[in-house]
Amino acid sequence: MICGTDEAGRGPIAGPVVAAAVILDPQHPIEGITDSKKLSAKKRELLSKEIKQKALYWAIAQCDADEIDRLNILQASLLAMQRAVEALPVQPSKVLVDGNKLPKLSMPAEAVVGGDALEACIGAASILAKVERDRQMQEWHAIYPEYDFAKHKAYPTKMHLEALERYGACPVHRRSFAPVARVIARHTRGE
Missing domain, CATH: 1.10.10 (Arc Repressor Mutant, subunit A)
Incomplete structure (x- = not known):
């Protein structure tokens, strides 16, 4: 029950920062998971669907622009990851977090620099977060x-x-x- 978490949207100047938490199923591996920034939009979409189908559990959460302005982008990113982990229907035994900072969590956690390319569960979270954030930006575009x-x-x-x-x-x-x-x-x- 190891969970990976990552966020998307720290660098933009509008919209939310979106985070995802994913517990993958070791019995159903997913080929091609890596850092979402290394994948085309089409590949991210395909992998996002597969992750949602095959993962044991997944959740998505966010902090909107007002929260980002109030907290700062780092704290908002950590809060979004905390919310995503807490939104899972089960409590993971451990959380692997992309980066060098940890959100406030009630279970053991480890920061993994470059984790979205090193740990499949973090890579899966980065893909779900990026696909969801891009979808929301399409809505804001309308x-x-x-x-x-x-x-x-x-x-x-x-x-x-x-x-x-x-x-x-x-x-x-x-x-x-x-x-x-x-x-x-x-x-x-x-x-």
């Missing part, structure tokens, strides 16, 4: 198409920063992140 969230997933690309300058911040932008804070300050001053 509401705020001017920012083109479907394309850049709210990372601070040139296109996104230009849209931010042109339209100002929308409700899902992270106001504590420097590019967003600068635009808000300029708009507040009437520039």
